[in-house]
Amino acid sequence: MDMVSLNIDYDRPVKIAENIYWVGFADSEGRLQCNPYLIIDGDEAMLIDGGSRPDFSTVMRKVLQTGISLSQIRYLVYQHYDPDLCGSIPNLESIINTSDLKIISHAENNPFIRHYAPKSPLLCIDKLGGNISLRSGRVIRFFRTPYAHSAGSFITYDQNTGVLFTSDLFGSAGAFNYWKLFATLDNACSSCIISPPSHPDEPCSETEEPCPWTGMHSFHRRIMPGNKQLHHAMGVIETIGARIIAPQHGSILYRPEDISAAIDRLKNMDDIGIDGILPPKRAFK
Numbered sequence: 001m002d003m004v005s006l007n008i009d010y011d012r013p014v015k016i017a018e019n020i021y022w023v024g025f026a027d028s029e030g031r032l033q034c035n036p037y038l039i040i041d042g043d044e045a046m047l048i049d050g051g052s053r054p055d056f057s058t059v060m061r062k063v064l065q066t067g068i069s070l071s072q073i074r075y076l077v078y079q080h081y082d083p084d085l086c087g088s089i090p091n092l093e094s095i096i097n098t099s100d101l102k103i104i105s106h107a108e109n110n111p112f113i114r115h116y117a118p119k120s121p122l123l124c125i126d127k128l129g130g131n132i133s134l135r136s137g138r139v140i141r142f143f144r145t146p147y148a149h150s151a152g153s154f155i156t157y158d159q160n161t162g163v164l165f166t167s168d169l170f171g172s173a174g175a176f177n178y179w180k181l182f183a184t185l186d187n188a189c190s191s192c193i194i195s196p197p198s199h200p201d202e203p204c205s206e207t208e209e210p211c212p213w214t215g216m217h218s219f220h221r222r223i224m225p226g227n228k229q230l231h232h233a234m235g236v237i238e239t240i241g242a243r244i245i246a247p248q249h250g251s252i253l254y255r256p257e258d259i260s261a262a263i264d265r266l267k268n269m270d271d272i273g274i275d276g277i278l279p280p281k282r283a284f285k
């Protein structure tokens with residue numbers, strides 16, 4: 001399917017794979033674009049990185065527009081504990097209001113998530129054995145990506161559809177006027193080795209649009225602690241072989257050539273976080 005050619009109504013939930021929906025919104029005010037996702041599986045549903053407090057009403061409207069009832073939401077997954085994904089937990093807890101609701105994250109995140117979530121049981125992906133089986137038998141797998149960017153950061157993989165939810169990994173920020181839910185990397189971009197624009201809003205001299213790699217680079221440079229953590233996470237992702245990369249910021253990657261180009265770029269970035277601040281190590285004479 002050529003997703004990019006579809007005329008997408010961003011005011012509605014957007015299907016990204018069979019029974020998986022983007023339930024965020026296109027942020028025209030230039031804040032950090034956030035992408036919560038909903039997996040519907042029979043009479044169960046799982047909300048991934050549900051969003052901030054200001055985003056709650058829009059996210060909830062879109063969840064309901066998919067046709068599910070709130071009591072179907074059994075799992076809230078939080079791939080780390082930042083406010084842009086966790087801020088609406090108190091609202092979700094009180095509106096869903098069932099004893100079945102469980103929050104899935106990692107033990108490193110849960111003491112922080114508890115400050116948002118006074119009621120729900122907090123499960124740890126390690127204690128779950130790295131996966132959870134839904135009632136239908138569908139398996140959702142979790143992979144740790146430590147310190148990319150939080151100690152307890154992880155990513156979530158739906159084996160049925162090949163969608164990998166990567167949270168801040170593959171995120172991008174800036175150039176909000178050009179934002180699209182599905183990335184359309186120009187062939188010229190995938191192989192581009194010319195020096196890219198220095199700011200995410202600055203247009204590329206070839207495509208006259210902001211450079212997707214500059215946006216991704218700038219975001220990872222600021223959000224991730226260092227080269228080692230980012231490169232390790234890319235190594236984990238390479239072993240999964242995902243068909244679709246669905247990040248919490250920026251755009252979804254769905255073409256195999258774009259996914260491998262993005263992994264390659266991120267693996268080779270060498271000025272991430274502290275590594276972009278400290279001078280390179282010099283050998284002792």
Ligand SMILES: [Fe+2]
Nearest residue numbers: 080082149168
């Ligand atoms: Fe984050």
Ligand SMILES: [Fe+2]
Nearest residue numbers: 082084168248
């Ligand atoms: Fe984030």
